[in-house]
Amino acid sequence: MKSELENAPHRRLNILTGEWILVSPHRTKRPWQGKIESSEKREKINYDSECFLCPTNARMNGEPNPNYKNTLVFKNDFGALLNDTPLFNYTDGLLHAEGESGICKVICFSPNHSLTIPDMEVNDIIKVVETWQNEFTELGNLKHINYVQIFENKGAIMGCSNPHPHGQIWAQHSIPTEIEKKTTTQKNFYKKESTSLLSKYIDQELSIGTRIISENKSFVTLVPFWAVWPYEAMIIPKRQMANIASLNATEREDFAQQLKTLTQKYDALFNCSFPYSSGIHQAPTNGDNYEEWHWHMSFYPPLLRSATVKKFMVGYEMFAMAQRDITPEMAAEKLKSL
């Protein structure tokens, strides 16, 4: 690693989106007088009679939840997408719009009101992975669904409106911006090299070692060279797969184990229930051939210095480009050590 990358301001290329990130390693010394978040220390209770997601309680729409034992999946009562929206086309001079149809679902990870992924047994995380696989396959097979986004917003600071551990799926007709970008870069690479961009990338990262957080037979967890969020991480399968549907039993377990390891390290980092948004990026489900796609899961956690001081992606970051202070290598070293 060139010492400039450790000390001097520079920009790094995200090879999956084609966009650059500004890195300012010297800026870690900046004193902080800004907003202090409340660190969410709450009592860990297994069941909350006021919770819309706990077993047997009524949901927002009044329907009772079943007395579920593992995961629970249901349609979001206030989804941003509706299944029956007509796919109209609207053009008026410089104004362009299109109807968008889709389905929004909620997945409770466990009946336990306080059991987050880092504290779940690997066997129970495997059930979450299986639920993701089933939902992806079922939704992806629908004729009008061309992309399935699986994600989790964890913590109030990440806009999560209910502390009961849950994730979401938004499945839709159009192919979202981020996926378009990643399809282009992966296609270009595959055409030239006949291997997936991420296969080659994890080979290189494993041989260098400095950004690897953990690894097992089927997965690598690392801080990408182009990480934006302070402790951003990616879990990447070693075998190239366009989507999670083809994960076999061993891979499911290996994935669950990496999920647990990474999120445990996160909780240990600032000694708090670590907030993040996580998401799985996979090939579109429109029936085209996506031999270049290599699915992966990313974690975008906002905390920078402590449980109460986060990185703000504001002014410069909104108007110009992404910016970070600690280097990806510093973040990886810290996470590995925990």
Place this chain on the structure above:
Amino acid sequence: MKSELENAPHRRLNILTGEWILVSPHRTKRPWQGKIESSEKREKINYDSECFLCPTNARMNGEPNPNYKNTLVFKNDFGALLNDTPLFNYTDGLLHAEGESGICKVICFSPNHSLTIPDMEVNDIIKVVETWQNEFTELGNLKHINYVQIFENKGAIMGCSNPHPHGQIWAQHSIPTEIEKKTTTQKNFYKKESTSLLSKYIDQELSIGTRIISENKSFVTLVPFWAVWPYEAMIIPKRQMANIASLNATEREDFAQQLKTLTQKYDALFNCSFPYSSGIHQAPTNGDNYEEWHWHMSFYPPLLRSATVKKFMVGYEMFAMAQRDITPEMAAEKLKSL
């Protein structure tokens, strides 16, 4: 306006970035149980002896501020960019990085510790505009500076670390992502139509009227058709100019007046000192010809429902695409009415 755009989920095209935004008008009925921000009601004092930005006080680096009467500009003591960074090139397999040099400055808008733009006299806002012009020209003329980003983070919720009203300028060697996108779309349009994209766009918006917030001889303030943030707005000069340097005295005053009107409406919306990030997008300063560029100022305010409930751009928005609930037309109507 087709009634689908008022009621059904759809996506809209941002003609300046080429990216789509998901709009979910039906979702405004969603109940909110998530994070409640503290609304910043603080005493309005003219001078705070603890403030690094008030006249005559010492800054973080120990240097005393002058007893300034209008604006004050100084180099950020903890800038993300440094002027003397070598422009190295780093490539190792799939890893690409480049040295980035630049200058970060802070601009205090007024010596008064509590005087935000909406409460300033138009004459004093004109002095801020003049400061922006001078800084843009001076920085843009430097050989190694190819882009100058002027912006303000207002409010603790927007990562602002000092309540004394101030903005920032980050001037840098490379051309940031957002500017690259806007250069491409404007160039393509100009080649075909020999007029700037935004000239044509404001003509259309003025003839429709529903998204206009206010207007004077030289400027239009509107909610763009593709707005992402709930009450996002743009101030656009009617005369095409690549950057703010060529604003004349009348235009400076008209600009200052629109700045005051928009921010006053913002403060009135939820009866609070309205937080936002604002920024001016202009042509790069690398000496190339940017005849297609039409500078504009945008406001990205996070509040959604009240002074304490904001829109979270999290999971889906980070992994897939931008998403909003109220329509741009609802937002414009509300702001116009205030």
